[in-house]
Amino acid sequence: MAGNARQGEPRTMLECLLRQQPRTYEEIVREFDRLAKELGENVTLSTRHLRRLASGERTNTTPVMRRVLQSMFGKPLNELLAPWSGEVLLAAAEPTGLLLATGQPAADRELIEMAARRAKSFALAAGQTDLTSDVMEQVHADVQRLALDYPQRPLSELLPDLIGTQDTVFTLLEQQRRPAQARQLYFLAGVTGGLLAKASHDMADPHAALTQARTAYVCADNADHNGLRAWIRGLQSLVSYWAGRTRESVRYAQSGAEFAASNTASVWLPMNEARAWASLGNANAARAAIERAEAAWDSVQEDEVDELGGLCTFGRARQIYYAAEALSWLPSEVTAADDYARRAVDAYEDSSSPEWAFGDQAGSRSALAIARIQAGELEGAAEAVAPVLDLAPEQRINGIITCTQRVHLALRDSPLAEAGAGLQEQIEIFTRTPLKALPR
Template sequence: MAGNARQGDPRTLLECLLREQPKTYDEVVQDFGNLAAELGENVTLSSRHLRRLASGQRAGTTPVMRRVLQNMFGKPLDELLAPWNGPLPATDGPKGLVLPTSRPTADKELIAMAAQRAKSFALAAGQTDLTPDVLDQVHADVQRLATEYPQQPLTELLPDLLTTQDTLFTLLEQQRRPAQARQLYFLAGVTGGLLAKASHDLSDPHAALTQARTAFVCADNADHNGLRAWIRGLQSLVSYWAGRTRESVRYAQSGAEFAANNTSSVWLPVSEARAWAALGNANATRSAIERAEAAWASVQEDEVDELGGLCAFGRARQLYYAAEALSWLPSQSATATDYAQQAVGAYEDASSPEWAFGDQAGSRSALAITRIQMGELEGAAEAVSPVLDLVPEQRINGIITCTQRVHRALRDSPLAEAGSELQEQIEMFTRTSLKSLPR
C-alpha cells in the first residue's frame, strides 16, 4: 500500500486515501501521469512531491496539478491536504470536475456528462413502453462502437462498451413488447460480440468465449441468423488466436448454416482457411479460400452488416485473412505474397471506412513472413517496420501474436543470423503490449 510505512494515523486525508490503495507511490505517480494525459493536461508529479503532499508539508502545486489531483481523488485539494481526523470518507463523487469551483476540467467532459445524464433520463422515462427515440439512441450507441472499434484504441472504447451492455441488460430485465425485445436482444448480442473481441484483444480467451456464448443466447432470442453467423465468426477468431485451431474450424463450419447471404458468408470460410492452414492442411485451406471468394456473388447486407465497422466483413479483410492463411504454408509463399501485397495496399488509406489498424498490422506481418520464406530479409523488415511503431495502446493480442510469428519465421529460416537485429526489435515491441498496461 502507498502511504507512510511506519505505524500511526495518517497525517492528511490524502495520505489516508493513499494507504487504501494497493499500490506503491511510484505506481500512483504513474496513474497520475496517465490521467493527466487522458485529460490533456501537461503536468508531471514525482514520488517525492507526492510524499511531501501526503505528509502535510504543503509542497507547492500548480493549478494544472491541482486539477489532476482533484480529478484523481474526487476531492478538493484543500480537503485532501487537510489533517486527517476520522474514518475514510466516501470518494464516489463525479470525476472530471474541479470541485471547489464546480468548473469542468475540460468542456468535452461536461458535454459527455450531460449527454449521459440525458440518455439515462430518456431510458428511465420510457421503461414501461420504450419510445422509438429510445431505441434509436441505443442503436446509435451500438453502431458507433461497432464502427469505431477497428480504428480506435480499446482503452478509449471499453468504458462505453461496458456501459452500453449494462444499459441493454437493464432494459431487457423489464417486460417488453415482442418487437422491442427482439431489437434489444439483437443490440445486446452485437455488444456482447464487441466485448468478446475486447476480451480477446486483452488476451483473455476464456472471458471472450463467455461473452460470445451470452451474445449467441441473445441472437437466439432475437431469432437473427445473421447475428448467429457473426458471433460464430468471432468464436472462430478467438479460438484461432488462442491456438485452438480445430475448435476454430468447428465454429466456422457451425456458423455456415446461419450465414445466409450476409458478409459472414465470406468471413466464415476464410476464417476456416486460416485454421486449416495453421493445422498444415493445404488442400482444405485452398478450398475454403475459394468458397469465400465464391460467396461474394450472393452477398446481401443485413442488419448486422449495416452497423459497419467490426460487424461487416469487406474485401480488404478477406485479402488479409487469405494472406495470413497461406503464410502458414511455405509451399504457397508466392500466392501468399500476392495476397499480402494486395491486403497491404487495401489498408493504406486510413480514411477508408474499412480501415483497421489491427488488420493492417496483420497484413504487413503476413507479408513479412512470406518475404522471409523467399529469402528477402530487407523486404521483410520493410514490411513489418510500421507495425513495430504502434503505440502500446494499439498492441492488441492479435498484433502481438502476428509479430511473434514473424520472429519465429525468421528464427527458423536461413536468415536467422543476419536477421538478429529485426528479432530484437520484435522482442522489444512485444514486451509492452496492451494487456501489460496499468488499468
C-alpha cells in the same frame, strides 16, 4: 473550501481543483455518490480515499470510479492525478461538482460528452415503463458507434462505453418488454456481447472472450436472428484461432455456415476456416475455403448486422488480409501469400477508409514480412513490419502481438536466422509491453 490554501502548493491537479470548491471533502464525497447514482454506476468514494488521491498518495482506482471522477471534473483520471503544473482552472460557480468550460478544446469536448451521457441517462430512465422509439434509436446508435469505432481506436478509449452500453441493454431487458422491443434489445445485446468478446480476446483472455460470445449467442437465439448467429460464430472461430485451438476454430466456422445465408458472415466464416486449416498445414482445405469465400460474394445481401458497419461487417480488404495470413502458413504458397499480402497492405494504406483497421493493417504487414522471409528477403521483411513495431502499447492487441511473434518464428526457422537477429530483438522488445500488461 476543500483542503487548506495554507498547506502549500497543490500536489496534484485534483487537489488544485478541490481547493477551489466552496465545500468540504465530505460534501464533495456526497456529490460524488449522487452523481454516480445518476450515471447508473455502482460505486462509492470515502473521504479518506479522496484525500489520498488528491495528495498523490494513491493512484489506483476501479474503472467505474475513474468514470465517475472524469464525469465530475471533466478530465481523465491520469490528468487529475498528475503533479500540479501551476495551471489554475476555474471551478463551477454553482455547487454542482462540475467544471465550467475552460476554453481548452480537449477539456471542453469531455464536458460535452459528459453532458450527452447525462442526457442519455435521463432519457433511458424516463422511458422505463414503455420504451419510446427515441430511446430505442439512442441505444441502437450507441451500439453502432462502438461497432464503427472498434477497429480504428485503441480499446482503452472504448472499453468504458462498451461495458456501460452492455449494462444499459441488459438493464432494459430485465424488465418486461413488448415482443418487438425485446427482440431488438436482444439483437443489440448480442452485438455488444460480441464486441466485448473481441475486447476480451484483444486482452489475451480467450476464456472471457468465449464466455461473452456464448452469452451473445443466447441473445441471438432470443432475437431469432440468423445473421447475428453467424456473426457470433465467426467471432468464436476468430478467438479460437488466435488461442491456438485451430480445430475448434474450424468447427465454429463450419457451424456458423448454416446461418450465413446472405450477410457478409457468409464470406467471413470460410475465411476463418481457411486460416485455421492453413495453420494445421492443410493446404488443400485452406485453398478450398478461400474459393468458397470468393464464391459467396455472389449471393451476399447486407442485413441488420452488416448495416452496423465496422467490426460487424466483413469487406474485401479483410478478405484479402485473411487470405494473405492463411497462405503465409504454407511454404508451398509463398508466391500467392506475397501477392495477397501486398494487396492487403495497399488496401489498408488509407486510414480514412471505413474499412481501415489498425489490427488488420498490422496483420497484413506481418503476413508480408513472413512471405518475404520465406523468399529470402530480409531487408524487405524488416521494411514491411517496421510500422507495426512502432505501434503504441495501447494498440498492441493480442492478434498484433501474435502476428509479430509469427514473424520472429519465421526468422528462426529460415536461413536468415543469424542475419535477422537484430529484427528478432526488435520484435522481442515490442512484445514485452502488450496491451494486456498496461495498468488500468
